[in-house]
Amino acid sequence: xxxxxxxxxxxxxxxLADPTLKIAIDRTTGTAERKRAVxxxxxxxxxxxxxxxxxxxDHVIANLDHYLLExxxxxxxxxxxxxxxxxxxxxxxxxxxxCKEAGAKRVTRVKSMLGEEIGLPxxxxxxxxxxxxxxxxxxxxxxxxxxxxxxxxxxxxxTREQVSEMFKRLxxxxxxxxTIEAMVDSARRELRDKFLxxxxxxxxxxxxxxxxxxxCTVTNEGNAELTTTPPxxxxxxxxxxxxxxxxxxxIAMLRLLVRSATGADVTQYTTFHCGPKQAGxxxxxxxxxxxxxxxxxxRMLREGMKEMLRCIRCGACMNHCVVFRQLGGHVYGxxxxxxxxxxxxxxxxxxxxxxxxxxxxxxxxxxQEVCPVAIPLPTLLRGWRxxxxxxxxxxxxxxxxxxxxxxxxxxxxxxxxxxxxxVRVMRLFSRGGLVRGMPGLGAWTAYREFPAPAKRTFMExxxxxxxxx
Amino acid sequence: xxxxxxxxxxxxxxxxxxxxxPAARRREADALLEDLxxxxxxxxxxxLVEAFIARLVTPKVAAxxxxxxxxRELPAAVARYLEARGLPAAIALQPAAxxxxxxxxxxxxxxxxxxxxxxxxxxxxxGIAETGSLVFHSDAETPILANFLPLHHLVMVRASTVLxxxxxxxxxxxxxxxxxxxNIITGASGTTDIEGSLVLGAHGPRYLHVVVVEDLPAx
Numbered sequence: 001x002x003x004x005x006x007x008x009x010x011x012x013x014x015x016l017a018d019p020t021l022k023i024a025i026d027r028t029t030g031t032a033e034r035k036r037a038v039x040x041x042x043x044x045x046x047x048x049x050x051x052x053x054x055x056x057x058d059h060v061i062a063n064l065d066h067y068l069l070e071x072x073x074x075x076x077x078x079x080x081x082x083x084x085x086x087x088x089x090x091x092x093x094x095x096x097x098x099c100k101e102a103g104a105k106r107v108t109r110v111k112s113m114l115g116e117e118i119g120l121p122x123x124x125x126x127x128x129x130x131x132x133x134x135x136x137x138x139x140x141x142x143x144x145x146x147x148x149x150x151x152x153x154x155x156x157x158x159t160r161e162q163v164s165e166m167f168k169r170l171x172x173x174x175x176x177x178x179t180i181e182a183m184v185d186s187a188r189r190e191l192r193d194k195f196l197x198x199x200x201x202x203x204x205x206x207x208x209x210x211x212x213x214x215x216c217t218v219t220n221e222g223n224a225e226l227t228t229t230p231p232x233x234x235x236x237x238x239x240x241x242x243x244x245x246x247x248x249x250x251i252a253m254l255r256l257l258v259r260s261a262t263g264a265d266v267t268q269y270t271t272f273h274c275g276p277k278q279a280g281x282x283x284x285x286x287x288x289x290x291x292x293x294x295x296x297x298x299r300m301l302r303e304g305m306k307e308m309l310r311c312i313r314c315g316a317c318m319n320h321c322v323v324f325r326q327l328g329g330h331v332y333g334x335x336x337x338x339x340x341x342x343x344x345x346x347x348x349x350x351x352x353x354x355x356x357x358x359x360x361x362x363x364x365x366x367x368q369e370v371c372p373v374a375i376p377l378p379t380l381l382r383g384w385r386x387x388x389x390x391x392x393x394x395x396x397x398x399x400x401x402x403x404x405x406x407x408x409x410x411x412x413x414x415x416x417x418x419x420x421x422x423v424r425v426m427r428l429f430s431r432g433g434l435v436r437g438m439p440g441l442g443a444w445t446a447y448r449e450f451p452a453p454a455k456r457t458f459m460e461x462x463x464x465x466x467x468x469x
Numbered sequence: 470x471x472x473x474x475x476x477x478x479x480x481x482x483x484x485x486x487x488x489x490x491p492a493a494r495r496r497e498a499d500a501l502l503e504d505l506x507x508x509x510x511x512x513x514x515x516x517l518v519e520a521f522i523a524r525l526v527t528p529k530v531a532a533x534x535x536x537x538x539x540x541r542e543l544p545a546a547v548a549r550y551l552e553a554r555g556l557p558a559a560i561a562l563q564p565a566a567x568x569x570x571x572x573x574x575x576x577x578x579x580x581x582x583x584x585x586x587x588x589x590x591x592x593x594x595x596g597i598a599e600t601g602s603l604v605f606h607s608d609a610e611t612p613i614l615a616n617f618l619p620l621h622h623l624v625m626v627r628a629s630t631v632l633x634x635x636x637x638x639x640x641x642x643x644x645x646x647x648x649x650x651x652n653i654i655t656g657a658s659g660t661t662d663i664e665g666s667l668v669l670g671a672h673g674p675r676y677l678h679v680v681v682v683e684d685l686p687a688x
Contacts, residue, residue: 160663
């Protein structure tokens with residue numbers, strides 16, 4: 001059955017039953033968590049830097065209209081063309097139209113989550129334009145015919161064994177040796193001539209610099225520059241929240257972004273793109289187009305979610321999320337997985353379709369703790385839960401159960417009687433101090449046990465103490 | 470209504486009624502870049518060039534580096550590099566006057582970097598001690614692809630152009646017309662896309678060697 005048509009619960013069950021997936025997730029998130037911890041131990045200024053990063057983004061958001069116009073003015077002055085798209089469809093239509101106007105047969109793409117968000121891969125495929133993903137992980141995703149499962153490591157759901165098998169089947173001159181180095185080499189050979197023969201390059205942007213109209217990409221592979229330099233046309237798609245006032249502000253944000261994402265101090269390649277090829281330049285595109293995309297962002301401002309617009313897409317929240325680390329990214333069903341995805345997906349897809357996501361959270365607060373711009377993710381998730389309840393989207397069985405709980409909890413005698421019975425019944429099912437199975441609790445105990453309750457309720461014990469005094 | 474107007478109206482609607490004084494906004498933006506030492510890491514050494522080199526050779530950046538007294542020694546440094554690795558003396562030389570003025574006898578030079586180029590020699594405008602980064606601007610002397618196609622990238626940078634922090638680069642160029650591309654390059658190309666383990670030479674160079682020159686030859 002197609003994954004997209006399954007319910008969240010069914011997708012989660014499928015993921016939990018896949019032992020290879022769990023190995024793949026653990027290998028990447030484990031490494032990411034360790035590397036970030038090391039980077040932070042060498043960056044005692046993190047707390048101050050994160051407070052500043054938060055203020056930089058808040059300042060931009062509070063003046064977003066101004067910075068958008070300043071950026072537009074400077075980008076046009078640099079020779080770029082600027083387009084505005086209110087929706088995902090508008091954005092991908094603009095890009096496809098620009099590709100067609102350029103007579104593009106082959107398009108190379110630099111990984112961009114916004115590109116995924118606006119459905120660009122699909123739109124290009126539909127338009128019959130050959131799409132070459134140049135980021136190694138996106139290349140793996142493209143070969144596998146599936147979707148990215150992480151915003152920094154889109155193919156983290158694949159083990160090296162699976163990647164090896166795909167490369168051997170689909171590359172023109174695949175690796176012989178079973179090492180990751182040899183596999184990376186195989187991809188290098190496979191993509192080399194494609195970089196140089198594309199008609200149009202499409203990238204995203206990590207930052208938009210208002211004072212110069214430049215866009216910034218960060219990569220470790222160098223694929224962004226190899227992608228955007230040779231073709232005649234370079235198209236950038238970027239969310240309107242990506243603005244910063246100047247390069248100095250971008251640098252302050254970069255220090256937070258890279259350490260939080262990969263544990264490096266800075267990405268290997270940080271490039272600022274400003275307009276098309278200039279007089280005398282040895283290389284570069286003749287045309288430079290920038291598509292500014294809203295797609296729900298202005299609505300987030302209106303609907304009390306402006307803190308989420310601070311997000312710089314580092315992925316730390318998902319690397320540290322206990323739920324993500326069990327399920328992986330595909331289960332979330334949207335472009336963005338993990339805690340930030342659970343906040344964003346209801347904005348893009350509607351709460352009705354994605355009401356399960358805000359519930360897929362233990363509220364342990366780890367995501368907020370590691371977030372480099374201190375987004376109160378648990379609070380935002382709770383906001384969606386509230387709204388889902390208010391809008392009557394919660395299923396009848398949940399409403400009924402909570403209704404009973406409310407009634408009992410507001411009648412102390414009934415509550416005490418109920419809990420007194422419950423602890424005694426639960427103890428009947430305890431084995432060695434743990435409850436591993438009990439009628440009606442199968443869904444819980446299938447994956448975890450819980451400690452047997454005390455012999456008597458707290459209230460009973462308090463009462464005893466009062467009597468003996 | 471155009472998408473542009475619709476978006477701007479929606480943003481303004483979301484922000485609510487407010488009057489923003491442009492001077493106050495500018496002051497606020499500037500204030501966000503005050504007291505930078507509080508929000509950036511320290512350097513690995515007091516001397517900028519020492520700090521730059523120390524950062525370059527950390528396992529995270531994984532480049533190699535050496536110092537020479539005079540740019541005229543660069544061809545000999547390149548020859549040593551090639552010899553140590555058993556590479557042929559055929560190199561792509563960045564079309565920069567400062568490099569072309571040197572004596573490259575004994576080398577087979579070409580300007581155009583081939584897709585499978587083994588080694589390219591270039592020069593960076595700045596070094597950054599904070600991160601061990603090199604900064605390039607695209608121009609008539611600097612093809613951007615030359616930084617990305619070769620397997621080995623040898624880069625000369627003058628000691629006097631090594632800046633302490635990335636912020637110092639931003640300050641040094643503030644108010645100037647930006648080039649099409651600013652490349653801030655830190656180490657060789659790498660990827661962690663297969664199971665999170667770092668492999669060098671993903672698409673760009675696998676090896677980065679930096680030669681810090683104390684001085685330019687007297688004109």
